[in-house]
Amino acid sequence: MRAARVRPTSPEGTPYGFPGNVAPSSAIEIHDDVPKPQISKPGELLVQVKASTVYKDNLEWNELYPPSHATLGNDFSGIVVAIHDSEQDFHVGDHVYGMTHANRGGAWAEYAIVTTEEAVKKPDNLSWEEAAAIPGSALTADQALFRHVGLETTAAGNGGQKRVLITGAAGGIGTFLVQFAALAGHHVVAASSSNEQNESFLRSIGAHEVVDYKDFGALDKVDVVVDSVGFQVLADCWNVVKQDGGTLLSFDACSWGYREAHKEQGISKGKEGVRALYMIAEPSRDSMARITEHVEKGNIKGRVAKTVSLNDVREAYESAHSRGLGHGKIVVLI
The missing domain is CATH 3.40.50.720 (NAD(P)-binding Rossmann-like Domain)
Structure with missing residues (x-):
């Protein structure tokens, strides 16, 4: 599958890490041969990602730097394509949205594993782009x-x-x-x-x-x-x-x-x-339930400043540091 990942070391072989050696935007690379993730335990859903977002400080997150390549992207909207045998609250075909934990990311990819604590069902009055623009913020x-x-x-x-x-x-x-x-x-x-x-x-x-x-x-x-x-x-x-x-x-x-x-x-x-x-925000079904209620009542909505393709996430990350995008998020269409 296609995914945007962060190279773990500089061209000279120095490991990236926060705060001493934060990866530059040039370390974000598009890979076409990333293995499709597989459900391995109860509480996991496999989601076909439709949209994600760009966080302007994502490369400064300490959780980003495991020994191997990390896939960025925490906000997601998409379709459940596989569930664990024990799952009862979600079904294949459900339209969902939410935020993955900071230590995993994974949404800048065609498919992502999310947990049942990280996902809720997407209201019908939200597009994929609008839904992705809401959860993290x-x-x-x-x-x-x-x-x-x-x-x-x-x-x-x-x-x-x-x-x-x-x-x-x-x-x-x-x-x-x-x-x-x-x-x-x-x-x-x-x-x-x-x-x-x-x-x-x-x-x-x-x-x-x-x-x-x-x-x-x-x-x-x-x-x-x-x-x-x-x-x-x-x-x-x-x-x-x-x-x-x-x-x-x-x-x-x-x-x-x-x-x-x-x-x-x-x-x-x-x-x-x-x-x-x-504080650092954490996935929460309780929080997302309150947020979804506001969405359904029309109290809030997802604001999209612009959309980009997965191929353009590096440039989008760089532009997230600039002004003039309006009152909304940069959304990545997967």
């Missing part, structure tokens, strides 16, 4: 807000409303964060690099306030910050979150270890009162 948003931060899923009217700042709000994950927090009844402050470009869009999906990063100093303090940008934006967030009982969560790959780094540098005034969290 939506799962991250759902788990950040409701599992890790612990926000109420129905805050309106019960006194559980929080003031929530979301950075990177116009990005792939940020848009779901804005929508889920607003749908749950929280007051959403959406931050991006350009109000001129993004304010109308962000308000249209539920933001109550929209702010440019350079205007953080004028913000009233927030109960929760969910950061998807990292770097200087994350550093500035310490001054925005309430310093007595506030929560700051980041999941950007570059933010790994930010809590420990601040401890090593000495905790400045107020930071000892902030709950600082880092």
